[in-house]
Amino acid sequence: MRAAVVVFPGSNCDADAFYALRDELGVQTDYIWHAETDLRGYDLVVIPGGFSYGDYLRCGAIARFSPVMRAVQAHADRGGFVMGICNGFQILCESGLLPGALVRNEGMKFACKPVYLRVENTQSVFTRGYQPQQVIQIPIAHGEGRYVCDEPTLQQLREENRILFRYCSPEGDLSEDWNPNGSVDFIAGVLNERGNVMGMMPHPERACNRGLGSADGCRLFESALGVLVG
Amino acid sequence: MGLNDAEYERICELMKREPTDTELGMFAVMWSEHCGYKYSRPVLQLFKKYREAMEAGGFENAGVIPLNEQFGIAMKVESHNHPSAVEPHQGAATGVGGIIRDIFTMGARPIAILNSLRFGPPTDPRNRYLFEHVVEGISHYGNCIGVPTVAGEIYFHPRYSGNPLVNAMAVGIAPLNQLMLARADEPGSAVIYVGSGTGRDGIHGATFASEALGEDSEEKRPNVQIGDPFMEKLLIEATLEAIQTGAVLGLQDMGAAGLTCTTCEPTAKSGTGVDIEVNQVPTREPGMSAYEIMLSESQERMLLYVKAGEEHQVEAVYKKWGLNAVTIGRVIAENVVRVRQNGEIVAEIPATYLTNECPTYYLDTEEPDYIRAAREFKMDAIPDLDDANQALLKMLSSPNIASKRWVYDQYDWLVQTQTVLPPGEGDAAVLKIRGTEKGIALKIDGNGRYCYFDPVTGGQIAVAEAARNVACTGAMPRAVTDCLNFGNPTKPHVFYQFKGCVEGIAQASEAFDTPVISGNVSFYNESELGEVFPTPTIGMLGILEQVENRVGAGFPESQLTVVLIQPAAFAVNTQQGLGASEYLAVVHQVENGQPAPFLLAEERNLHHFLVKAAEQRLLRSAHDLSDGGLAVALAESAIIYGVGADIVLTEQAADWTERRDAILFGEFQTRVLLSVETGHLDKIKTLVSEYGLQAIPLGTTGGDSLTVRLQGRTVMDLPLSECRKAYQSLSDAMSK
Numbered sequence: 027m028r029a030a031v032v033v034f035p036g037s038n039c040d041a042d043a044f045y046a047l048r049d050e051l052g053v054q055t056d057y058i059w060h061a062e063t064d065l066r067g068y069d070l071v072v073i074p075g076g077f078s079y080g081d082y083l084r085c086g087a088i089a090r091f092s093p094v095m096r097a098v099q100a101h102a103d104r105g106g107f108v109m110g111i112c113n114g115f116q117i118l119c120e121s122g123l124l125p126g127a128l129v130r131n132e133g134m135k136f137a138c139k140p141v142y143l144r145v146e147n148t149q150s151v152f153t154r155g156y157q158p159q160q161v162i163q164i165p166i167a168h169g170e171g172r173y174v175c176d177e178p179t180l181q182q183l184r185e186e187n188r189i190l191f192r193y194c195s196p197e198g199d200l201s202e203d204w205n206p207n208g209s210v211d212f213i214a215g216v217l218n219e220r221g222n223v224m225g226m227m228p229h230p231e232r233a234c235n236r237g238l239g240s241a242d243g244c245r246l247f248e249s250a251l252g253v254l255v256g
Numbered sequence: 257m258g259l260n261d262a263e264y265e266r267i268c269e270l271m272k273r274e275p276t277d278t279e280l281g282m283f284a285v286m287w288s289e290h291c292g293y294k295y296s297r298p299v300l301q302l303f304k305k306y307r308e309a310m311e312a313g314g315f316e317n318a319g320v321i322p323l324n325e326q327f328g329i330a331m332k333v334e335s336h337n338h339p340s341a342v343e344p345h346q347g348a349a350t351g352v353g354g355i356i357r358d359i360f361t362m363g364a365r366p367i368a369i370l371n372s373l374r375f376g377p378p379t380d381p382r383n384r385y386l387f388e389h390v391v392e393g394i395s396h397y398g399n400c401i402g403v404p405t406v407a408g409e410i411y412f413h414p415r416y417s418g419n420p421l422v423n424a425m426a427v428g429i430a431p432l433n434q435l436m437l438a439r440a441d442e443p444g445s446a447v448i449y450v451g452s453g454t455g456r457d458g459i460h461g462a463t464f465a466s467e468a469l470g471e472d473s474e475e476k477r478p479n480v481q482i483g484d485p486f487m488e489k490l491l492i493e494a495t496l497e498a499i500q501t502g503a504v505l506g507l508q509d510m511g512a513a514g515l516t517c518t519t520c521e522p523t524a525k526s527g528t529g530v531d532i533e534v535n536q537v538p539t540r541e542p543g544m545s546a547y548e549i550m551l552s553e554s555q556e557r558m559l560l561y562v563k564a565g566e567e568h569q570v571e572a573v574y575k576k577w578g579l580n581a582v583t584i585g586r587v588i589a590e591n592v593v594r595v596r597q598n599g600e601i602v603a604e605i606p607a608t609y610l611t612n613e614c615p616t617y618y619l620d621t622e623e624p625d626y627i628r629a630a631r632e633f634k635m636d637a638i639p640d641l642d643d644a645n646q647a648l649l650k651m652l653s654s655p656n657i658a659s660k661r662w663v664y665d666q667y668d669w670l671v672q673t674q675t676v677l678p679p680g681e682g683d684a685a686v687l688k689i690r691g692t693e694k695g696i697a698l699k700i701d702g703n704g705r706y707c708y709f710d711p712v713t714g715g716q717i718a719v720a721e722a723a724r725n726v727a728c729t730g731a732m733p734r735a736v737t738d739c740l741n742f743g744n745p746t747k748p749h750v751f752y753q754f755k756g757c758v759e760g761i762a763q764a765s766e767a768f769d770t771p772v773i774s775g776n777v778s779f780y781n782e783s784e785l786g787e788v789f790p791t792p793t794i795g796m797l798g799i800l801e802q803v804e805n806r807v808g809a810g811f812p813e814s815q816l817t818v819v820l821i822q823p824a825a826f827a828v829n830t831q832q833g834l835g836a837s838e839y840l841a842v843v844h845q846v847e848n849g850q851p852a853p854f855l856l857a858e859e860r861n862l863h864h865f866l867v868k869a870a871e872q873r874l875l876r877s878a879h880d881l882s883d884g885g886l887a888v889a890l891a892e893s894a895i896i897y898g899v900g901a902d903i904v905l906t907e908q909a910a911d912w913t914e915r916r917d918a919i920l921f922g923e924f925q926t927r928v929l930l931s932v933e934t935g936h937l938d939k940i941k942t943l944v945s946e947y948g949l950q951a952i953p954l955g956t957t958g959g960d961s962l963t964v965r966l967q968g969r970t971v972m973d974l975p976l977s978e979c980r981k982a983y984q985s986l987s988d989a990m991s992k
Contacts, residue, residue, distance in 0.1 A: 035486075036486050036489055036490070038401065038402025046673070077400045136396075136667075138664075139665055238673055
């Protein structure tokens, strides 16, 4: 059982993901520099949050061309698990590993706060540790986290049960009051067709210890890693 | 250029010739108040650590307080007022960038940012523009570099309309055996320039900071540097990695006065010199003169002093991160800064001429008339309140008291996953230090109005409040960093304010055993509207031995006993409690009188009581009484988690002979509001008696309203929803 946390110049949640995996979940974890070209030997690859290469263009637009992303693609092709968090989600969308795109928050401002998510799919390898429709609390911290996609893609995501999380109220209701960035259909996280690559804007690695306000994020990593163990 | 005739003559006398243009520029920036502290130095001697450091031969980039045997905490606060007044986004952003560099140049990893901001009333469009863009600048820069912005304070007053204050504070953690110094001890070692290229931005920024703002200040926009947080993030990682090689002997950030400061200060301290070639300096545009290169304040650059023969190790690290690392010269034994362009000497100045020879001025002080008037001001002219509900709602919606959620929602306060008491939930932020059981509590605080009406007491209060905030979380106050924002020091009344405030800060920091370990002076905070309130801001570090014992400020649940802690001999005094208060300003539009005096020893006892009570896990919440007094503290503790309270102010709790406005909204020091398990009340009472304090039960938490009875009558009865609405008014207004 080994996990990799990719480090781009400008990544800044790499250490948080590393510590969550190693210290909270007890997983052997390595940092992988963006110039690396080989991810063989790893079971789970985490693409963390941050501002890869400064993100002065569209977020993730440069990172997709990095050597390590070819290795991430190969890892996914082999059926390995990939989790993109925040900037990592943006990079996966830019790379075409996940559908859709992340654009400027509806309110135009960066937003850092705890939000509520409803678990929409408990069949995936990443979310099978949760209860159906369970409401969990995970913080967000992004300026460009509004998920958008075209109508056919949205239809497909719904039909194939690939929406993993939706923003919701503490009671689990969907309402624009509880949609922190204006994402289409309240989407906070999605899955690829094959079911081994996921991306989400909220930060589960920041919710792996009660001291930080919530440990609801642990289940996500446990699900992915637990499947591999089993 | 900022030098006066006498200073120019002194330079000629020292040099025994006329200086070259480049040399003159170098003198002008180093002899500015911003770099040379020529006006403030005699007064800063009041700070014990400063005095000791000057005697020992130099003040380092930032102070360090040991956390345990392995690690120490570094912190420093710095102003970026003038740049933010003309270009708020970049001014604030580069303020954050500069202070972060001061931290990691010590070998410390930055772990927190705080800020203290002052603007004119946000109802004015220009002020609102400055406020919005300063916040945006801090948010953009801090979020991008991955350092959490965990706490801060914002205050609005017409006095800051022409000249906002933007003070940024950074905190870092360093292995005690790897602390870096800004020194250049070994002749022959390489002078390595790292980071961004040098551009024409920010030339004479330090001089700009040492003049008052005027109508032409907008034209100084080119003096404001442009920040690149991505570059800063790379510089943090690369520099901390470079230090690990063991090849770096010393380093300094290129902040104010750029390459001039980073060559002369370390060599002056070490008794050495440098010989550098400016053509080796990476530039952003061709054809830059030696003058421009030596004075540029382009951001995200540092100068390293590296062991001869080991340059390649350092260069390799920076190359990995895609950064410049260029040897531009060598340390020499001779105590001279020699600058060449194309091999020709364009400047040659003994380093100490630029630093130690900076003239010192002993300025006049004079007590201003308005202070004498404030001393005589009588509250009798002000009628007592008749509607406490309305008064409370008015206070809660005052931008100075209202929630700053709109601001901190824009800051990433959780990155690095150490923030265990977040903004809005405690009197200070608390970080759990990874790999230890310890926590640090951080707060920045200041009250310009108090300092305006009584500089010495105001200075004391600034330290006392910050320390009390930290102690309310259960942390022992340990050290201070201060940023001293004042008007033109050559005006005797301004220097009187400055000297008084520094005296107050020095007294309080000695009484609390919280030394001033670093700081910054910012004069000339004036505009055509006059000088700002004298505004020292105090950054406070506290240490929690067991972070699990931390305490928040909100009532966490129903059925707890609300307790007021205050000195055993305390009595409400209307005259003192309303002096210079927020209540007087908000409800009566009167700003006069003086803040209530207090005893530093009693205040210190209160901090120690809070730490002890937190250790014994007796506190469910602790919140200090400050702006808006008891009523506002009650409302804030209730709003945080939406738990109301039923309060009865008995004769023991409030001297009924005093006025209701003073009882409810009067501002006195050395008081805190607790909630405790009812079963712990006796233990609290026993404990306070050991510290010369009294504990007065006020009532019970619960319900969804706040009620207060006084003299048997209900004087306040408000649903929490109404309180919250008033408290959110600033954030609601800014979201529109």
